[in-house]
Amino acid sequence: MLTVPVLLLGGLFGPGGFDSNNSPLVYILWFAPIIVLMIYGQKFQAWMILGDVSKSLTRLKTMKETARKEVIDYIKTSITPTADPSERIDKFLEYFAIMPVDLDPQGIIRKLDHVMRIKDERIRSEIKRMAEGMTEWQASRIENILEAATALNMIYKIVRHFYLMGKRTTGMFVLVQLQMVMPLLLQEAEALESAISAFKKGLPIGDGIGPMVVGRMMLGKEKKTIARETVYSEEVRLGRKLYMLKAEGPAGSVGRPGEAVYRLVAELGLRIDAIIMIDAALKLEGEKTGAIAEGVGSAIGGIGVERYQIEDVATKFSIPIYAIIVKQSVQDAITVMRKEISDSFDKLINTVSAVIEDKTLEGDSILVIGVGNTAGVGQ
Secondary structure, eight states: OOHHHHHHHHHHHSTTOSSTTSOHHHHHHHHHHHHHHHHHHHHHHHHHHHHHHHHHHHHHHHHHHHHHHHHHHHHHHHSOOSSOTHHHHHHHHTOOOOOOOOSSOTTHHHHHHHHHHHHHHHHHHHHHTTSTTOOHHHHHHHHHHHHHHHHHHHHHHHHHHHHHHHHHHOOHHHHHHHHHHHHHHHHHHHHHHHHHHHHHHTOOBGGGHHHHHHHHHHTTSOOEEEETTEEEEEEEETTEEEEEEEEOSSSSOOOOHHHHHHIIIIISOOOOSEEEEEEEEEOOTTSOTTOEEEEESOOOOSSSHHHHHHHHHHHHTTOOEEEEEEEEOHHHHHSBOOHHHHTTHHHHHHHHHHHHHHHSOTTOEEEEEEOSOOTTOOO
């Protein structure tokens, strides 16, 4: 295959190659493509990347608009809004919260808690204004759907921003980085799109495995409200006094477990010898979905407010914290619970019992917390 080019090169640059029989056109045909690539190669590459990203951006735009339409249709069919909700939904999709200044870390957790509570209260009150007599359960479901649609809208806007910036400046570094992260962003967007369907139907999601386990333990027990959308029950099991805590279901809520732990221990004065937290956790590529792992520490996500509150109480009262996690991907956590996750339910119950027997003594008081979104999960 290389014979012809080698012969040509030998004819041009070998002994006697530059004779009168060689036409200047031959040299032009050989070197013109190289010169063009040297001058315009980066632009050609940029145009190719722009075309690739443009297709993904169009897909994200379709997903974003579909999510908006689904939210509006769901509100119109599930409740009787006092007016067309379209304009109000568009305002929700652009809603934001400014995080407090952290130059001085003193009291930053308290500031974060304050800002996030204002945000939650504002969104919930605005949702309830859409229709008279809306229940907390309906408002919570609409809030979850709106959060997913808002996240989709934000992903689309950020991608569009960097796409237009790269297109205007033909900045290769911006475009290459955007192209590299696009598959991950599309996966997350697809998961959010699926999450909307799950929230609309009130189905359990992967993140609800922790509350599902504790909810099973609470069946038939008296439920007491300890914080907003957060309940607990008591029972004696394995010779220990168990306090079981979770967000109130089946509405889609994560409750306020940090505040609940503080009230139980610091305000009500309950003696707690150990805390066991059950939550979904991000798995690494190659790990099995639904695999269970044990550890120590506060197993809870979010921006850190709830984790700080639990850790603060545990430190002040010298309470050990044991964690049990169920491994799953980000997509698994916010979409309808997969069979691999639900199949880990019985094993998870046995793991909780084993930790109680191994890490505590008879007569101890243990707080078991099911962390996660309780969409479709009762108690």
